[in-house]
Amino acid sequence: MLHRRMGGTAAHRGQLRHILAAGSRRTVHLQVMPMGCDKHPAMEGSFTRLPPKGRQEQL
Numbered sequence: 001m002l003h004r005r006m007g008g009t010a011a012h013r014g015q016l017r018h019i020l021a022a023g024s025r026r027t028v029h030l031q032v033m034p035m036g037c038d039k040h041p042a043m044e045g046s047f048t049r050l051p052p053k054g055r056q057e058q059l
Contacts (some may be wrong), residue, residue: 002032 005012023030033040 003035 002016016030019030022028
């Protein structure tokens, strides 16, 4: 996502801003895969986000 644009320039810029905002949270740990990595299970699968028990999900 950092180098592969999804959507137009404005959409890509918004995605990157969202990543930066999420990464600034103390409960978030971002990891970036090297460009030389050909495949990763997350590239072909889906994710399910689960909010912590008793708390609302924050996007």
